[in-house]
Amino acid sequence: MLNAQIIKEKARELGAVATGIGDVELFKGVDPRRDPKMILPNAKCVIGFLFRVPRALYRTMEEGKQFMQYTQLGVKYIDEDLAEIFLFKIGSMIENAGYDACLQRNISNLRIKGDHSTNPEVVDTYELAHAEAVSPNKPAPEIIMDFNFAAKVCGLGAVGDSGHLIAPGVGPFLRMAFIVTDAPLECDAPFPESLCDHCGKCKEVCPGKAIDDDGVDSWQCAVYYRGAHGTNPFMEKDFLMDDPEKEAILSGNKRFDRQSAREIYKKINFLPSKTTGYIPCICGKACDMACYRHLKEKGVL
Ligand code: SF4
Ligand code: SF4
Numbered sequence: 001m002l003n004a005q006i007i008k009e010k011a012r013e014l015g016a017v018a019t020g021i022g023d024v025e026l027f028k029g030v031d032p033r034r035d036p037k038m039i040l041p042n043a044k045c046v047i048g049f050l051f052r053v054p055r056a057l058y059r060t061m062e063e064g065k066q067f068m069q070y071t072q073l074g075v076k077y078i079d080e081d082l083a084e085i086f087l088f089k090i091g092s093m094i095e096n097a098g099y100d101a102c103l104q105r106n107i108s109n110l111r112i113k114g115d116h117s118t119n120p121e122v123v124d125t126y127e128l129a130h131a132e133a134v135s136p137n138k139p140a141p142e143i144i145m146d147f148n149f150a151a152k153v154c155g156l157g158a159v160g161d162s163g164h165l166i167a168p169g170v171g172p173f174l175r176m177a178f179i180v181t182d183a184p185l186e187c188d189a190p191f192p193e194s195l196c197d198h199c200g201k202c203k204e205v206c207p208g209k210a211i212d213d214d215g216v217d218s219w220q221c222a223v224y225y226r227g228a229h230g231t232n233p234f235m236e237k238d239f240l241m242d243d244p245e246k247e248a249i250l251s252g253n254k255r256f257d258r259q260s261a262r263e264i265y266k267k268i269n270f271l272p273s274k275t276t277g278y279i280p281c282i283c284g285k286a287c288d289m290a291c292y293r294h295l296k297e298k299g300v301l
Contacts, residue, residue, distance in 0.1 A: 002097035004186040007047060010093060014086050016049040017170060020154030023187040024180070027153065032139035033112045034146045036180040040102045045187055046145075047179040048154030049086065051078050052170050055292070061284035064233050067271060071280045075121050075175070079106045083177040091179060099183035104145055106176065109277070112144055116258060117218040120225035123277050124262070147176045154178075155188035160196030161203070162287045163216035168195070171292040171301050195301070201294050202287035207231060209252040211287060219261040224252060226268045227282030234270040234282065 004021050011019040024036055024043045032038050036046050053074040060066040083105045091101035108119050111127040118125045131140040148165050152158045156176075157167030164172040203211045208224025210217050227234065230250035240246040248254040249264075256264065271280040295301045 017052045018050040020156040020188045022046045022153035051175045053173045078175040102180040104178040120222035158194035172288040201290040205286040205290045
Protein backbone atom coordinates (compact mmCIF):
# COMPACT_ATOMS: atom_id res chain seq x y z
CA MET A 1 0.00 0.00 0.00
CA LEU A 2 1.25 3.46 -0.92
CA ASN A 3 2.68 5.41 2.02
CA ALA A 4 4.95 8.37 2.75
CA GLN A 5 8.06 6.24 3.07
CA ILE A 6 7.58 4.57 -0.31
CA ILE A 7 7.18 7.97 -1.99
CA LYS A 8 10.25 9.40 -0.24
CA GLU A 9 12.42 6.44 -1.20
CA LYS A 10 11.30 6.62 -4.81
CA ALA A 11 11.86 10.37 -4.91
CA ARG A 12 15.42 9.94 -3.62
CA GLU A 13 16.07 7.26 -6.22
CA LEU A 14 14.80 9.60 -8.96
CA GLY A 15 16.99 12.52 -7.91
CA ALA A 16 15.27 14.55 -5.20
CA VAL A 17 17.62 15.52 -2.35
CA ALA A 18 14.72 16.00 0.06
CA THR A 19 11.02 15.21 0.17
CA GLY A 20 8.50 16.56 2.65
CA ILE A 21 4.77 16.08 3.00
CA GLY A 22 2.60 18.97 4.20
CA ASP A 23 -0.92 18.85 5.60
CA VAL A 24 -3.20 20.70 3.18
CA GLU A 25 -5.11 22.14 6.16
CA LEU A 26 -2.07 24.32 6.89
CA PHE A 27 -2.82 26.28 3.71
CA LYS A 28 -6.11 27.48 5.22
CA GLY A 29 -6.39 31.26 4.88
CA VAL A 30 -4.02 31.66 1.92
CA ASP A 31 -5.16 33.57 -1.16
CA PRO A 32 -7.58 31.18 -2.97
CA ARG A 33 -5.51 31.65 -6.12
CA ARG A 34 -2.62 30.00 -4.29
CA ASP A 35 -4.62 27.38 -2.44
CA PRO A 36 -3.91 23.71 -3.29
CA LYS A 37 -7.52 22.88 -2.34
CA MET A 38 -8.63 25.03 -5.25
CA ILE A 39 -6.54 22.81 -7.50
CA LEU A 40 -7.85 19.55 -5.99
CA PRO A 41 -10.82 20.11 -3.63
CA ASN A 42 -10.45 16.77 -1.82
CA ALA A 43 -6.68 17.14 -1.45
CA LYS A 44 -5.22 15.76 1.77
CA CYS A 45 -1.62 16.81 1.40
CA VAL A 46 1.03 18.50 -0.66
CA ILE A 47 4.24 16.62 -1.38
CA GLY A 48 7.29 18.85 -1.84
CA PHE A 49 10.54 17.86 -3.55
CA LEU A 50 13.89 19.62 -3.59
CA PHE A 51 16.47 19.25 -6.34
CA ARG A 52 20.07 20.25 -5.78
CA VAL A 53 21.69 22.78 -8.10
CA PRO A 54 25.39 21.85 -8.25
CA ARG A 55 27.54 24.27 -6.21
CA ALA A 56 30.18 24.47 -8.92
CA LEU A 57 27.69 26.09 -11.29
CA TYR A 58 27.63 29.06 -8.91
CA ARG A 59 31.37 28.99 -8.38
CA THR A 60 32.17 29.21 -12.09
CA MET A 61 29.92 32.28 -12.30
CA GLU A 62 31.57 33.84 -9.27
CA GLU A 63 34.98 33.30 -10.85
CA GLY A 64 33.77 34.85 -14.11
CA LYS A 65 34.40 31.69 -16.14
CA GLN A 66 30.95 30.47 -17.18
CA PHE A 67 27.47 31.93 -16.95
CA MET A 68 25.34 29.94 -19.36
CA GLN A 69 25.78 26.55 -17.67
CA TYR A 70 23.99 27.69 -14.51
CA THR A 71 21.12 29.12 -16.53
CA GLN A 72 20.74 26.09 -18.79
CA LEU A 73 21.40 23.30 -16.30
CA GLY A 74 20.71 24.84 -12.92
CA VAL A 75 17.49 26.62 -13.89
CA LYS A 76 16.01 25.55 -17.22
CA TYR A 77 16.96 21.88 -17.22
CA ILE A 78 15.93 21.21 -13.64
CA ASP A 79 12.58 23.01 -13.98
CA GLU A 80 11.70 21.97 -17.49
CA ASP A 81 13.15 18.47 -17.89
CA LEU A 82 14.27 16.85 -14.67
CA ALA A 83 11.32 18.05 -12.57
CA GLU A 84 8.78 17.21 -15.27
CA ILE A 85 9.96 13.64 -15.82
CA PHE A 86 10.32 13.20 -12.08
CA LEU A 87 6.77 14.47 -11.45
CA PHE A 88 5.29 12.21 -14.11
CA LYS A 89 6.99 9.17 -12.55
CA ILE A 90 5.97 9.94 -8.97
CA GLY A 91 2.52 11.04 -10.16
CA SER A 92 2.00 7.73 -11.98
CA MET A 93 2.93 5.85 -8.84
CA ILE A 94 0.29 7.78 -6.88
CA GLU A 95 -2.39 7.40 -9.57
CA ASN A 96 -1.65 3.69 -9.98
CA ALA A 97 -2.48 3.39 -6.29
CA GLY A 98 -5.91 4.92 -6.98
CA TYR A 99 -5.40 8.57 -5.98
CA ASP A 100 -5.12 11.82 -7.91
CA ALA A 101 -1.78 13.57 -8.36
CA CYS A 102 -1.85 17.19 -9.52
CA LEU A 103 1.71 17.90 -10.65
CA GLN A 104 3.13 21.37 -9.94
CA ARG A 105 6.33 22.46 -11.64
CA ASN A 106 7.66 26.00 -11.46
CA ILE A 107 6.04 28.22 -14.10
CA SER A 108 8.66 30.93 -14.09
CA ASN A 109 6.96 33.55 -16.22
CA LEU A 110 3.34 33.53 -15.01
CA ARG A 111 1.93 35.91 -12.40
CA ILE A 112 -1.55 35.96 -10.85
CA LYS A 113 -3.66 39.09 -11.25
CA GLY A 114 -2.33 41.84 -8.97
CA ASP A 115 1.13 40.27 -8.56
CA HIS A 116 3.36 42.94 -10.05
CA SER A 117 6.64 41.27 -9.16
CA THR A 118 8.80 39.62 -11.80
CA ASN A 119 11.21 36.70 -12.10
CA PRO A 120 14.74 37.73 -13.07
CA GLU A 121 15.35 34.29 -14.56
CA VAL A 122 13.07 34.76 -17.56
CA VAL A 123 12.85 37.18 -20.48
CA ASP A 124 9.71 38.72 -19.02
CA THR A 125 6.71 37.81 -16.88
CA TYR A 126 3.06 37.73 -17.88
CA GLU A 127 0.47 38.89 -15.39
CA LEU A 128 -2.97 37.31 -15.76
CA ALA A 129 -4.50 40.76 -15.31
CA HIS A 130 -7.75 40.00 -17.15
CA ALA A 131 -8.52 36.55 -15.71
CA GLU A 132 -12.02 36.21 -14.23
CA ALA A 133 -13.52 33.40 -12.15
CA VAL A 134 -15.90 31.12 -14.05
CA SER A 135 -18.31 31.05 -11.06
CA PRO A 136 -18.64 32.99 -7.78
CA ASN A 137 -17.22 30.20 -5.62
CA LYS A 138 -14.06 29.78 -7.69
CA PRO A 139 -10.93 31.94 -7.87
CA ALA A 140 -9.71 33.38 -11.16
CA PRO A 141 -7.33 31.06 -13.00
CA GLU A 142 -4.44 30.29 -13.12
CA ILE A 143 -4.03 28.96 -9.58
CA ILE A 144 -0.32 29.17 -8.75
CA MET A 145 0.86 27.87 -5.39
CA ASP A 146 3.39 29.92 -3.46
CA PHE A 147 6.30 27.47 -3.65
CA ASN A 148 8.26 29.06 -0.81
CA PHE A 149 5.29 28.81 1.53
CA ALA A 150 4.51 25.28 0.37
CA ALA A 151 8.10 24.21 1.03
CA LYS A 152 7.84 25.50 4.58
CA VAL A 153 4.56 23.64 5.14
CA CYS A 154 6.21 20.48 3.80
CA GLY A 155 9.06 20.90 6.31
CA LEU A 156 11.73 21.39 3.64
CA GLY A 157 13.11 24.83 4.48
CA ALA A 158 12.21 28.48 4.87
CA VAL A 159 12.93 31.75 3.12
CA GLY A 160 15.83 33.97 4.18
CA ASP A 161 16.34 37.73 3.83
CA SER A 162 17.55 37.04 0.28
CA GLY A 163 14.00 36.04 -0.62
CA HIS A 164 15.20 32.55 -1.52
CA LEU A 165 14.38 29.29 0.20
CA ILE A 166 17.21 27.94 2.36
CA ALA A 167 17.23 24.22 3.14
CA PRO A 168 19.47 22.01 5.28
CA GLY A 169 22.32 20.49 3.29
CA VAL A 170 21.94 22.54 0.13
CA GLY A 171 21.33 26.06 1.48
CA PRO A 172 19.86 28.21 -1.30
CA PHE A 173 21.23 25.99 -4.13
CA LEU A 174 17.95 24.30 -4.98
CA ARG A 175 14.85 24.09 -7.17
CA MET A 176 11.41 22.85 -6.13
CA ALA A 177 8.46 20.82 -7.43
CA PHE A 178 5.22 19.68 -5.77
CA ILE A 179 2.32 17.25 -6.04
CA VAL A 180 -1.13 17.99 -4.64
CA THR A 181 -2.84 14.71 -3.83
CA ASP A 182 -5.81 13.13 -2.09
CA ALA A 183 -3.63 10.22 -0.97
CA PRO A 184 -3.85 10.01 2.86
CA LEU A 185 -0.11 10.21 3.56
CA GLU A 186 1.61 10.77 6.87
CA CYS A 187 2.53 14.47 7.03
CA ASP A 188 5.75 16.08 8.24
CA ALA A 189 5.89 19.05 10.61
CA PRO A 190 6.34 22.47 8.96
CA PHE A 191 9.90 23.82 8.89
CA PRO A 192 10.28 25.50 12.30
CA GLU A 193 12.37 28.58 11.63
CA SER A 194 14.48 29.92 8.77
CA LEU A 195 18.20 29.11 8.87
CA CYS A 196 18.73 32.78 7.93
CA ASP A 197 20.35 34.68 10.81
CA HIS A 198 20.00 38.11 9.15
CA CYS A 199 23.77 38.40 8.72
CA GLY A 200 23.27 40.89 5.87
CA LYS A 201 25.86 39.30 3.57
CA CYS A 202 23.37 38.79 0.71
CA LYS A 203 22.56 42.52 0.83
CA GLU A 204 26.23 43.53 0.88
CA VAL A 205 27.21 41.56 -2.22
CA CYS A 206 24.26 42.28 -4.51
CA PRO A 207 25.64 44.50 -7.32
CA GLY A 208 22.21 46.07 -7.79
CA LYS A 209 21.39 46.77 -4.15
CA ALA A 210 18.20 44.79 -4.78
CA ILE A 211 17.82 43.51 -1.21
CA ASP A 212 16.91 45.76 1.69
CA ASP A 213 15.04 45.48 4.98
CA ASP A 214 11.75 45.13 3.09
CA GLY A 215 13.01 42.12 1.14
CA VAL A 216 13.96 41.74 -2.51
CA ASP A 217 12.89 44.20 -5.17
CA SER A 218 12.34 41.80 -8.05
CA TRP A 219 12.58 44.48 -10.77
CA GLN A 220 15.84 45.85 -9.37
CA CYS A 221 17.12 42.28 -9.14
CA ALA A 222 16.07 41.54 -12.73
CA VAL A 223 18.10 44.47 -14.12
CA TYR A 224 21.29 43.46 -12.29
CA TYR A 225 20.75 39.73 -12.78
CA ARG A 226 20.98 40.67 -16.48
CA GLY A 227 24.30 42.41 -15.85
CA ALA A 228 23.75 46.19 -15.64
CA HIS A 229 26.57 46.39 -13.07
CA GLY A 230 30.11 47.62 -13.65
CA THR A 231 31.72 44.23 -12.90
CA ASN A 232 29.96 42.52 -15.80
CA PRO A 233 32.81 40.97 -17.86
CA PHE A 234 30.80 41.23 -21.10
CA MET A 235 30.22 44.98 -20.85
CA GLU A 236 31.98 47.15 -23.41
CA LYS A 237 33.39 50.58 -22.60
CA ASP A 238 30.78 52.42 -24.63
CA PHE A 239 27.87 50.77 -22.81
CA LEU A 240 25.26 53.46 -21.99
CA MET A 241 27.79 55.99 -23.31
CA ASP A 242 25.30 58.85 -23.70
CA ASP A 243 23.17 58.03 -20.69
CA PRO A 244 23.51 60.73 -17.99
CA GLU A 245 22.62 58.08 -15.40
CA LYS A 246 25.37 55.69 -16.49
CA GLU A 247 27.37 55.89 -13.25
CA ALA A 248 24.28 55.55 -11.08
CA ILE A 249 23.18 52.51 -13.08
CA LEU A 250 26.55 50.74 -13.08
CA SER A 251 27.00 51.28 -9.34
CA GLY A 252 23.53 49.94 -8.53
CA ASN A 253 22.36 53.27 -7.16
CA LYS A 254 19.60 53.90 -9.67
CA ARG A 255 16.25 52.43 -8.62
CA PHE A 256 14.33 50.56 -11.29
CA ASP A 257 10.62 49.88 -11.31
CA ARG A 258 8.46 47.79 -13.58
CA GLN A 259 8.52 50.30 -16.41
CA SER A 260 12.12 51.51 -16.28
CA ALA A 261 13.38 47.94 -15.86
CA ARG A 262 11.55 46.84 -19.00
CA GLU A 263 12.96 49.85 -20.86
CA ILE A 264 16.57 49.06 -20.04
CA TYR A 265 16.15 45.33 -20.80
CA LYS A 266 16.65 46.15 -24.49
CA LYS A 267 20.14 47.47 -23.79
CA ILE A 268 21.37 44.72 -21.46
CA ASN A 269 21.34 41.67 -23.69
CA PHE A 270 24.87 40.44 -23.04
CA LEU A 271 24.37 36.74 -23.75
CA PRO A 272 21.75 34.96 -25.88
CA SER A 273 18.37 34.40 -24.26
CA LYS A 274 15.81 34.48 -27.07
CA THR A 275 16.13 30.80 -28.01
CA THR A 276 15.24 29.52 -24.54
CA GLY A 277 13.43 32.42 -22.88
CA TYR A 278 15.80 32.16 -19.91
CA ILE A 279 18.10 35.04 -19.00
CA PRO A 280 21.77 34.25 -18.32
CA CYS A 281 22.62 35.14 -14.72
CA ILE A 282 25.41 37.74 -14.91
CA CYS A 283 25.27 38.77 -11.25
CA GLY A 284 26.47 35.21 -10.53
CA LYS A 285 23.74 34.88 -7.92
CA ALA A 286 26.16 36.58 -5.57
CA CYS A 287 23.47 36.69 -2.87
CA ASP A 288 23.11 32.90 -2.79
CA MET A 289 26.84 32.30 -2.96
CA ALA A 290 27.43 34.60 0.04
CA CYS A 291 24.58 32.98 1.92
CA TYR A 292 25.80 29.44 1.30
CA ARG A 293 29.34 30.30 2.32
CA HIS A 294 28.19 32.05 5.49
CA LEU A 295 25.85 29.26 6.60
CA LYS A 296 28.40 26.58 5.74
CA GLU A 297 31.10 28.34 7.80
CA LYS A 298 28.64 28.67 10.63
CA GLY A 299 28.01 24.91 10.45
CA VAL A 300 24.26 25.04 10.03
CA LEU A 301 24.03 23.48 6.58
S1 SF4 B 1 23.13 35.85 3.53
FE1 SF4 B 1 22.62 36.04 5.70
S2 SF4 B 1 20.91 37.52 5.72
FE2 SF4 B 1 21.09 36.78 3.63
S3 SF4 B 1 19.64 35.07 3.50
FE3 SF4 B 1 21.64 34.21 4.00
S4 SF4 B 1 21.71 34.07 6.22
FE4 SF4 B 1 20.02 35.45 5.66
S1 SF4 C 1 22.81 39.11 -6.31
FE1 SF4 C 1 21.75 38.85 -8.28
S2 SF4 C 1 20.08 37.41 -7.86
FE2 SF4 C 1 20.81 38.20 -5.88
S3 SF4 C 1 19.44 39.94 -5.47
FE3 SF4 C 1 21.27 40.75 -6.47
S4 SF4 C 1 20.81 40.83 -8.65
FE4 SF4 C 1 19.28 39.51 -7.66
